[in-house]
Amino acid sequence: MSNRKEEYLTFLKELIALPSVSAKHEKLPETAALLGQALEKLGGQVEIDDSYFAPLVIAHFNSNQAGAKNLIIYNHYDVQPAEPFNLWDQDPWTLTEKDGHLIGRGVDDDKGNITARFTALAEYLDENDGQLPVNITFLIEGSEETASQHLDDYLAKHPELKADLIIWESGNKDDQGQIELGGGNKGIVTFDVTAKTAGIDLHSSLATVVDSAAWRLSQGLATLFDPKTGRIQVPNFYEDVIAPNQREKDLVAALPGTKEEFIKGHQITAPLLTDKRGDDWKEALYFEPSINIEGISSGYEDQGVKTVLPAEATAKLEARLVPGMGPDKTLKQIQDYLADQGFSDLTVTKTLGQPGYRSDMSDPEIKKVIDLAKDFYPGEPVVSPTSPGTGPMAYVNNAIKAPIISLGVGYQGALDHAPNENIRLTDYEDNIKFVKLIIGSYANH
Ligand SMILES: [Zn+2]
Known part of the structure; x- marks a missing residue:
């Protein structure tokens, strides 16, 4: 193992020991400061902007080549x-190595990706007399897990950020071991809907008279969705949905996995909504919006x-949004419709929101990374124009106007957000080499 790999694995241990949970506003400035120190030691010009609760870490590493291109590397430390x-x-806050795996909260999402990238940059600088063929800027935010609150405000404060390509926080190998490269994510708006019919809980004998x-809540929610048509x-x-183009549809159609595997893998027992609608399940998963009830609570549940x-x-509800849709507009449509259906007594309160985004996967900068992945990884990379999950790509793209591609150290069993989050050391090491290749690829241009 190279010295650099060891150095940054030790650093990963320190990062994981800080429980930087953005939902609880815990250890965020401390983690930003630790990252700032490491980036400075690596030779970066570091700025920590603490205008909002989760400081934004920016670090520039400049090339001395005239006309060098600009690469932004986006990550999050929360x-x-x-x-x-x-x-x-x-213990989730103690980085543990076991059977070729690294285990700990945040090891895949997203701290292991951060240290893999630091290692790649450090090794590249060591091997090339400290010279870079491309300007690299690290952009590391601390509120990604809470819908990137204030990331758009931060970005508005930093118009100096520019890029030809943005490398996104993370990515996986699929269950066949193929590397996945992605170019988008869905947006989301989350909200609470509350019904109140009395000042206190009442004796249920009053139900002949009292609503x-x-x-009220279940009747109101039921109006949102047609169970017959799905x-x-x-x-x-659906009016603002930007429909996928043919290339995007082809990429999604080519993604591995059949409908039967999808049903089995998720232990689904209900009929698929897409079968009711007569839609393609894979296209819907990647390109269509949804409204989901995350949880309902009322009365006696013991x-x-x-x-x-x-x-x-x-x-608690959420609407997953696709590019074109806005969180606030969508929520207003839902609120207006509830009122229209006679449920103006229901209170609708927004909790979080962010728009969705898709990269143009035929952009030359993105194609270059896909070609590098074809050469470096065995087999064909799995290229997806978007993920069914959510992230702040739209904010970053709106501000920086550069194509985005995601790649990372994860695999199918990484258990992001769940207990025993882990990565495989071999994937981690591959990722370091791959990121180093991407940096080096700018030397030929
Ligand atoms: Zn993440």
């Missing part, structure tokens, strides 16, 4: 909460019977 702790096989919050009924919900008429009921 992590998901580690609870429930009892489901971990070891219950639980009924479609969202909110007028104009053992046995309690004859109560609940005064209050709350549901």
Whole structure:
């Protein structure tokens, strides 16, 4: 193992020991400061902007070549909460090496990606007399796991950031061992819907006379969705959706996995909505928006019977958005429709929101990385124009206007956001070499 690999694995241990949970605003300035020190030691011009609760770390590494291109490397240092702790096989905040795996909260999402990239840059500088063929800027935010709050405000403060290509935070090898390269993510708006029908919970004998919050809420939510057609009924919900082009459709159609494997892999027992609608399941997964109820709570939810008429009921919902849709506009459509259907008494409160984004996967800068992956990794890379998940690509692209490609140290069993989050050391080492290749590829231009 190279000295640099060891050096940054030790650093990864320090990073993981800081429980930088953005949902709890924990250890965020401390983690930003630790990253700042490491980047400075590596020779970067570091700026830590702490205008908002999660400081933004920016570090520039400049090439001395005239006309050098600009590469931005985006990562985040915040992590998901580690609870429930009892489901971990070891302490989530202690980086543990076991059977060729590194285990700890944030080791894949996203701290291991950060240290792999630091290692690649350090090794490249060591091997090339400290010279770079491309200007590299690290952009490391601390609120990605809470919808990148204030990332757009931060970016507006830093118009100096420019790039020909942006390398995104993370990526996986698929279950066949093929590297995945992605170019987009969905947006999201999350919100609570609350019904209130009395000042206190009442005796349920009053239900002949008094409406219950639980009924109001469930009746209201039921208007959003047509169970017969499997479609969202909110007028104009789909109107801003940017339909995928043929190349994007072809890329998604070529992604591995059949419908049967999808059903089996997720242990799905209900009929697929796409079968009701007569849509292609894979296209819908990547290119269509959704509304989901994340949870409903009201009244008595414990053992046995309690004859109560609940005064209050709350549901947590989310709409996953595709490019073209705006979080606030979508939420307003939902709110207006509920009122229209006679549910203006329901309170709708936005919790988080961010728009979606898709890269043009035929952009020459992106094609170059795909070609490098073809040469470096065995087999064909899996190229996806977008992920069904959510992230802040749209903010970054709006501000920096450069194509985005994601790649990283993960694999199918990485368990991001879950107990025993882990990566494989071999993937980590491959990723270091691959990032170094990307940096080196600018020397030929
Ligand atoms: Zn992440």
